[in-house]
Amino acid sequence: xxxxxxxxxxxxxxxxxxxxxxxxxxxxxxxxxxxxxxxxxxxxxxxxxxxxxxxxxxxxxxxxxxxxxxxxxxxxxxxxxxxxxxxxxxxxxxxxxxxxxxxxxxxxxxxxxxxxxxxxxxxxxxxxxxxxxxxxxxxxxxxxxxxxxxxxxxxxxxxxxxxxxxxxxxxxxxxxxxxxxxxxxxxxxxxxxxxxxxxxxxxxxxxxxxxxxxxxxxxxxxxxxxxxxxxxxxxxxxxxxxxxxxxxxxxxxxxxxxxxxxxxxxxxxxxxxxxxxxxxxxxxxxxxxxxxxxxxxxxxxxxxxx
Amino acid sequence: xxxxxxxxxxxxxxxxxxxxxxxxxxxxxxxxxxxxxxxxxxxxxxxxxxxxxxxxxxxxxxxxxxxxxxxxxxxxxxxxxxxxxxxxxxxxxxxxxxxxxxxxxxxxxxxxxxxxxxxxxxxxxxxxxxxxxxxxxxxxxxxxxxxxxxxxxxxxxxxxxxxxxxxxxxxxxxxxxxxxxxxxxxxxxxxxxxxxxxxxxxxxxxxxxxxxxxxxxxxxxxxxxxxxxxxxxxxxxxxxxxxxxxxxxxxxxxxxxxxxxxxxxxxxxxxxxxxxxxxxxxxxxxxxxxxxxxxxxxxxxxxxxxxxxxxxxxxxxxxxxxxxxxxxxxxxxxxxxxxxxxxxxxxxxxxxxxxxxxxxxxxxxxxxxxxxxxxxxxxxxxxxxxxxxxxxxxxxxxxxxxxxxxxxxxxxxxxxxxxxxxxxxxxxxxxxxxxxxxxxxxxxxxxxxxxxxxxxxxxxxxxxxxxxxxxxxxxxxxxxxxxxxxxxxxxxxxxxxxxxxxxxxxxxxxxxxxxxxxxxxxxxxx
Numbered sequence: 001x002x003x004x005x006x007x008x009x010x011x012x013x014x015x016x017x018x019x020x021x022x023x024x025x026x027x028x029x030x031x032x033x034x035x036x037x038x039x040x041x042x043x044x045x046x047x048x049x050x051x052x053x054x055x056x057x058x059x060x061x062x063x064x065x066x067x068x069x070x071x072x073x074x075x076x077x078x079x080x081x082x083x084x085x086x087x088x089x090x091x092x093x094x095x096x097x098x099x100x101x102x103x104x105x106x107x108x109x110x111x112x113x114x115x116x117x118x119x120x121x122x123x124x125x126x127x128x129x130x131x132x133x134x135x136x137x138x139x140x141x142x143x144x145x146x147x148x149x150x151x152x153x154x155x156x157x158x159x160x161x162x163x164x165x166x167x168x169x170x171x172x173x174x175x176x177x178x179x180x181x182x183x184x185x186x187x188x189x190x191x192x193x194x195x196x197x198x199x200x201x202x203x204x205x206x207x208x209x210x211x212x213x214x215x216x217x218x219x220x221x222x223x224x225x226x227x228x229x230x231x232x233x234x235x236x237x238x239x240x241x242x243x244x245x246x247x248x249x250x251x252x253x254x255x256x257x258x259x260x261x262x263x264x265x266x267x268x269x270x271x272x273x274x275x276x277x278x279x280x281x282x283x284x285x286x287x288x289x290x291x292x293x294x295x296x297x298x299x300x301x302x303x304x305x306x
Numbered sequence: 307x308x309x310x311x312x313x314x315x316x317x318x319x320x321x322x323x324x325x326x327x328x329x330x331x332x333x334x335x336x337x338x339x340x341x342x343x344x345x346x347x348x349x350x351x352x353x354x355x356x357x358x359x360x361x362x363x364x365x366x367x368x369x370x371x372x373x374x375x376x377x378x379x380x381x382x383x384x385x386x387x388x389x390x391x392x393x394x395x396x397x398x399x400x401x402x403x404x405x406x407x408x409x410x411x412x413x414x415x416x417x418x419x420x421x422x423x424x425x426x427x428x429x430x431x432x433x434x435x436x437x438x439x440x441x442x443x444x445x446x447x448x449x450x451x452x453x454x455x456x457x458x459x460x461x462x463x464x465x466x467x468x469x470x471x472x473x474x475x476x477x478x479x480x481x482x483x484x485x486x487x488x489x490x491x492x493x494x495x496x497x498x499x500x501x502x503x504x505x506x507x508x509x510x511x512x513x514x515x516x517x518x519x520x521x522x523x524x525x526x527x528x529x530x531x532x533x534x535x536x537x538x539x540x541x542x543x544x545x546x547x548x549x550x551x552x553x554x555x556x557x558x559x560x561x562x563x564x565x566x567x568x569x570x571x572x573x574x575x576x577x578x579x580x581x582x583x584x585x586x587x588x589x590x591x592x593x594x595x596x597x598x599x600x601x602x603x604x605x606x607x608x609x610x611x612x613x614x615x616x617x618x619x620x621x622x623x624x625x626x627x628x629x630x631x632x633x634x635x636x637x638x639x640x641x642x643x644x645x646x647x648x649x650x651x652x653x654x655x656x657x658x659x660x661x662x663x664x665x666x667x668x669x670x671x672x673x674x675x676x677x678x679x680x681x682x683x684x685x686x687x688x689x690x691x692x693x694x695x696x697x698x699x700x701x702x703x704x705x706x707x708x709x710x711x712x713x714x715x716x717x718x719x720x721x722x723x724x725x726x727x728x729x730x731x732x733x734x735x736x737x738x739x740x741x742x743x744x745x746x747x748x749x750x751x752x753x754x755x756x757x758x759x760x761x762x763x764x765x766x767x768x769x770x771x772x773x774x775x776x777x778x779x780x781x782x783x784x785x786x787x788x789x790x791x792x793x794x795x796x797x798x799x800x801x802x803x804x805x806x807x808x809x810x811x812x813x814x815x816x817x818x819x820x821x822x823x824x825x826x827x828x829x830x831x832x
Contacts, residue, residue: 052392054530072400080398087395088386090320102312103400 003028003150003182004049008058011044018044020206021058026184026199028149033197033214034186037295041206042186043082046154049184050080063150076104079143081136082154089128093121093138097145104146112145119171133164140171153185157192169195190291200287204298214287221290222262222282226255228275242270246297258285258293313401313409317383318417324382325417328375332422335368376418377457381470383417384410384461390531391465403526410458418454419447452515459518462525463534477538484545485510510545517541566597572605573597576673576821591626592651595679605679607652612675612818616667624673626656672820679816 004026011019019041026032036042047053049060051070060067063074070078088096093116101107116123119137127135136156143151151172157165172183173196187193190200200217202210210217224245241248245257255275259267262282271278285293387396387406396406423446456474464470485507521537524530566572573596599605609627 047392050398052397072402072405075398076400078398082393084393085395085398086388086393088316088320099312099316100399102309 001028002026004060004062004184006045006049006058006060009045009048009055009060010057011041011048011053012056018206019048019203022203022206022208024201024208024211026182028182029180030199031183031185031197032199032201033190033193034184034201034203035190035193035291036186036188036203037298038188040188040203042188042203043084043154044206045203046082046152046184046186050078050152072103076106076146077149079140079146079148079151080154081139081143081152081156083136083156083158084154085139087127087135087139090126092124092126093130093141094123096127096138096142097123100142100145107146109145111147112141115141115144115171118174119167133160133168136160137164137168137171140168144171147181149181151181151183153183155186155188157187157189165192169193172196190287194287197287202291202294204294205302209294209298217290218284218287220260220262221285221293222259222267223285223289224257224259224262224267224271225281225283226257226271226275227279228253228255229277229279246293309401310405310409310412313387313406314413314416317386317409317413320386321379321383321413321417324379328372328379329421329425331368331375332372333425335372376454377471377474378467380414380418380454380457381461381464381467381474383413384458385464385467385470388465389462389525389529397529403529407522407526414454414458415451419450422450423447455522456518459522459525459538462522463531463538477542480542481511481514481545484514484542484549506549510548513544513548514538514541517544566599568598570597572679572816574607574677574679574816574818574821591654591656593654594651599681605681607654608678608680610654610675610677610818612673614671614673616669616671620667624656624675626654628654670822672822674819674821675817677816677818 002025004024006022006024009019009022009024010017022041022045034042034045044053048055049062049067051067054068062070063077065071065074088099091099097112097116101109101112119141121134121138121141122130127138130138140153140156153172156168160168169192172185183196185193185196194214197214199213200210201208241257244261245259248255248257250256255278259282261267264282267282268280271280387401387410388394389403389406426446456477457470460473460477461470464473517537517540521534521541524537525534575594575596576591593607595605595607597605607628609625611623611625613621613623615621
């Protein structure tokens, strides 16, 4: 069952199209990292899902309900933490939790106490007196204590130092382990979320460039090195290249590229079809490396289009 | 309901201290105004001038402060959970817009209507409480609620307190212009029948207020702020269009000749024209009108049209209406008092017709034309001229003359004896505008009065039965009179007397022939 489904979701601000025709499905229990450079449309997408913005075209269903019709019942099962979200800063942490509690029938006081202790939040301090990291933790706590079915985190790590970020991630991981929760977390840096995500979606200029599990993604991306004997540099460079081979480089008799549809036999066959004496080695890539390749590719495509 | 109350309690906690400070200001203002009002009554009138003026100013400043702080607090209440933008905390919580709106309205009513009302009632407990007090309370609650509602709407449609206050000011200005525009920009002001003005303002105000309510509901339901603003703007536009379509001028179907209570002709004496002193009043004309208008009543000039003629045959068409001090003068005359024992002149604002090359000249001229006079009477005036002390206004406007201010402009300082809050729970002292009764006399042999249709809820009948919210039509000449609370009181002097409560003058028309006038304007002298 999909917790989130979008169909051709589009949002324009004047002439600028922030999100274009986004069709996406997030299965229940998955942790989706929504990636993209600044301005790629991540926050807009999440705001569309949360009915904070109205779509210009297309639709989204969240927890089986049209996002435009999300009501008290649905929001009682959704946790939303965003860097830009306003907080009642005049309240203390305890007052915030006291205020939130009656709205959620599933509020778990034991979990609240556990998280309060684990996050080391000063309960009697006003939110306005908390550091940025503490404030985000308080927001997370007030969004986790009722065990939401869906947790949406919009750039929760930006501006947090490494230690706080690690604690934050640890908190989400621990809570995620407690139940069948679905998490959508947006970030402009995959390093921040690669520990969390089992699924990755990438936005490029408001369009969905990628949407698959991290396992499948890492399986199909390889950095390939081909040692070519018996051919001149001109012959090597003059070959046509498959579109799935990105960031192609030639250095002497070495050819390097990123294979985006890696299957050992097929990739080797493709190389030998071009260079009969080729020796092929393939290295696995981290999510960060894959993300960087795609980001550079997207930028290049935009420059060409421009 | 429990969750709504949960939100209300949160807002009460949030605003507790600022609101307590505001209530203290309300209490101090109301109490102080009341105290000095009573004290002032016992002072010698001649010595009290500057003191009374100071009291008036301080009272006005206090009322303004209460007013401004109340607006800011209402804004803070709404903006605590703002509905604009996409970053509001409540927007991703299990709180519907409807629930939040109910909570905000309840809190606003509790803090800014009911609480000051209770306080003011407590302060006025020493006075007599009767039907007038009840009406006063209702009126106070109505206006305070309207102002608070405006604050709630503007808070809902803006993102910050500064924007909210700015939007409130702009809406108020636009609303005033749309509703009163014709009267404001029309000159001379006397050409606008005050009765018409009140009715028109009331009708024209319906659109903008209805639009505000609609925009508020829409905003909390959909958070589509631009559409909500469009509704607000449409309301103002409707008022403006309504105003444009409203007949500009209305006079009674049958205007009777100006006669005194002894059936004698009213005398009119034109005094001098003076140097133009105000940029918006080219010339001021003073009139003195003689003749006994009856107990507690006075004849007052409303408007006039005609021409000035000089001995050498030059003629200049002129029109004039009520001048800037007219309201004060009416108040003084009706109250039966005179500042310093001298005559009270009627200030009339005068203008030339818009004919190029026409100028007033110095010297003696004569005026011929038509004057429309009104017989003014205090609404709930006791028989006989009113003296210093208690005068009575209608309903909420029970007033007490405290004394005279001996400043440049003669003025009355009056104390409102209101039981309920006007705005922010405080009555205010200052010049009062007189409330009048209006009688529309329709000659039975030339006109009949019949109800055409009812415009809203209410009963309709003729000859002794109250007609409410209806349109009346008279014949000879055919005129439609829109109004509310119209009562046919019966027959008097062979005429059908229709009492139109919203109107405020009994009109008499007088054709003036060759009244002498000495022109001393600098402009004329040149």
